[in-house]
Amino acid sequence: MKSIVTLMMLLGLACGMARADVLSASVNPASQGVALGRQALVSLNWQAVRDETNCLGTVTSASVEIRAGQINGPLLRTLPRRLSRSIACNPTFGTRTFSFADTLSIPSTVSEQALQLGSDRLVLVRTFTDGLSGSSAAATLALRSPAAAGFSLTAIQLQLARGGAERVIEQGEAVSAHATFYYTGSGLLQGQWELASPPGSAGVPLFRPLRQVQQLLPAGGQANLQAPPLPSDIPGLYLLRFRPRSTSPEATLPVLQYQVITSASGPAGWEDILLQGPARGAVMQDDTPFQWQPVAAATSYRLSFYATTGSGLPRLDGGLAVPLQPGGDGPVAAQWLSASQTSAQPGPLMWEKLSTPGTYLWRVEALDALGQLVGVSEWREVQRP
């Protein structure tokens, strides 16, 4: 009799041990769209429900399986991204729900593999366990063209207007930069430009916000965003980045850096030449007067016209409008003037070179007796009909 009771107790204990500790698992959102052939950043919220009467304390999911088509479909990739939380069992609660925020980077080739197998979706599967047994949840990623997928930044590229992302600038030189965003779908880009500047950059760079950005991005796939005016008055290292509001604090963001070195002209740089005419965007002819304020140290001025790159209006191929930039290897046309001349007309020789219609950028430079630059104006656009 005793042996039968003992056996029954053992059997009962074994049955109790065989009950699932993680009773169920779920994920939110259960489905979303991702772009075919593009890296996708997917944010998910997983939940696991544990039986508090029979558990070990730590709920873990070691990895994510990416499968084609369905939860039991062909395995395409395993992402070793561990989620874990430890809370001691408390039998007074019937069950306890664990929540895990998860941001996954889905490689671009995975979606192509699924399509090659004839599937129109990826299934992300996580299994949560307490060491005894577990439950799985699955999220579906429907494959779509990049224009129809959910809004997701796939690449951020920072560069200075003069090219590159790591440059040396002379004190007082004008510095401008822009970011190119590559994205899928359409949505709202929220974020801020941040700058770490001297003297702080000599220690721990603490980025301060420069400007907030709140820009609607249509399904163009690429958008250029101009950074606010950047300083170069204090020598030292400057670090510029763009932080999308959706990024986590520990995310590694691309950083553009420029080192400002001392110059003979000092923090003010070259003298600003104030342009008096024509106004921005004016239409010019061969007798249009170009006028500017004089510079005391100048012995001559150079009036230059450059061809332009960029477009002034948002288009489907370039997303947002970008400020015009001078293009080509040098000016299309130029005129050299004495110091007493602060006004000039293009004239026949320049007009001959400005035969192509379109938008040009022009500016004035002041030179001293040695031919050194002592002043420069802003760029201003003009239309050649």
Added chain:
Amino acid sequence: MIASGSDFFYFFWGMQPEAGWIGPAVSMRMHCEVEKAMERKQSGLRRYGWLAGWLLTASVSASASVELLMTQPVTANSEITVLLPESAAANSQWLLELNDTDVSSLLDASEPGKLHLIPPSALPTGDHQLRLVEMTAAGDLREHGVWTFTVRHSERFREAGVNSRLDVTVSERLDDDNLPEPLPDSTVVEGGLRVGATAADGQWRSSAVVEALGSSRDPLEGTGRDGLSLGYVHVQGEHGPWQWTAGDQIPLSSRLLMEPVLRRGLSAGLSSEPLDVTIWSLRTPAPGGGSALWTREPERRSDGASLTHRPFADAPQQLSVTVSWLQGEGPSGNGEFGSGVLSDPESRAGEVSSVALQSWLFDEHVHWQGEYAWSSRESDTDSLSPGPALEEQRDEAWDTRLTWYPLRNWKLIGQPVALSTGIERREVGAAFYSPTNPQMLADRSVLGGYGSLFWAGLSLQAYLGTQDDNVDDNPLLPVTELEQQSYSLGYAPLLNGNGWLGQPALNLSWQDTDQDVSRAAALLDEGDLYRNRQMTASLAVQYPRWSWDLAHSRGRDRSEQSVLSDLETELSQLSVRLPVGQRLTLEPYGQRAESMNRLLPDDDSTLSQAGMTLGMQWSRRVWSSLTYTWGRLEQGGEDSQRLDDVQGSVNWQWRQPRGWVPGVSLNLGGQYYRQPVLDALARENQWQVFAGVTASWARTGVQP
């Protein structure tokens, strides 16, 4: 004459050898060598022979001889005299061009039969080209002479110049508190070097620009970084029609094949009208994060070639044909520090080719450009992933744009009018891929039309376009159609700038995007998918000494399927630049950004930010800067984040660099940074204080 795409090098064009350290007589001793134009081809290519002597006597026109005189010894400011021909038409005007720059306004025509030019600024060393043109009373231009003369740097070199600046700063962190770990060393040495150099003689010419950054600090942002980093390098050489480049460059202008970003590598080519041929081998990732000029690793490199032909020698702009090919392999970017790129590290090998045509037609009233490209991506049978190996993929893309300028010389109420209109068509296959443009959006078909009108300070621009996807009509994928409209109205009247209106520039723009699902699949139903509208108004006013600009934008963004959202946004900003007196500059700004979620009010947020920068020039050698930034984020009606940042520094330039003796500057500064979490008991105040000394060297010129 010396033309370069680099802003720094264009500035370098104006530099002269310092007269001080090599003596005024020696520095300005430049041989005047006479060169005669032997022939001038229809393409405009000129060949030069050699003539000894100091008298320039070249003439290539069919008219009577024209002479150019330059007195001995020739200096950078020597007077140039042109003896005019006797066959000049009555009431004609003489024009002179120096190195493609109109110098007619500098001419002294007081002496009959002669033109005199005294350069108001010193001419740089090297070849110079003069072109004499006669404009008749009827407005016709007749070329009478083209001369080339050389201002030599020395017997050895026609041109030789160096412009270099080096800064080395030692900073000591005197005190700090609450800084995040890991802390760098309290003493940090960092600096920057910028060198530009030119050398030329005979038919060869070389130039170089190198920028390097260095730091003794531990890697920033948790990523690896060399202590010395070659930020920018561009070395260029030419010998006759041959040229080569090593360093950062963009060797191809194709929009389909190559992103317009600098890549580091090697290229060489031949430029001889009407042909340009270039071959290159570049590192596929963008530069930065390292100093390597090139790589042997095929998985990080792209190689290619292009050929451009301009068949009409007399009018090269009438047609140009470019054939390009490239192959590549490797990552498109992996966030290397300094590269500025954060993107998908995975990629595969592939190659792409294209044919591009560009043409100006009908007396430059019509501009047409078109490109057809085809690509192949290799299979990845070597991949270790458990999924199936991807098959080789081939696809194509094409792009064409036609722009018409109907009114070339038209006026309305005495004001010139600029009008243009055009159409564009583009199709990119789903599998189209270029190793040097991996992020280009594929699988789309675009048709768009655009127009612009400029008149009397007014500007009107419009764009309407449609975009379809799933160009291969894959039944597994949905089909969506997107329509976009963009309009812009601007007004920038010409005022004298001194009144209270200053020089204003006003702009209003509106953009509307509508995307629908026309065929359901992949969890999308037919119907509305996405809608967004944005309106922006901006006003910028410039006065003689100060300026301000104000902007306001409103938008609505709705997602109708999958992840539902309905956001309204507003952004307002004001910034001012105000010099006070001769020494103080104030730059305040303010911003307010609101986002309202109509479906989830708890997600509403308001972000306010303001700041001020004060720059003070105490004397010629002492200046200071103080910057304050304030920010506040409200989410769901409650404060969730605040930020205060104050940075200031005082700099004293004790001495300027002179020869090999460095200049010395001293600086003292600090930063206070506070970003408290409002629901925590403790607030974090971070601050750091520094003192530093900078040694700077500057070298300009090369001794003859």
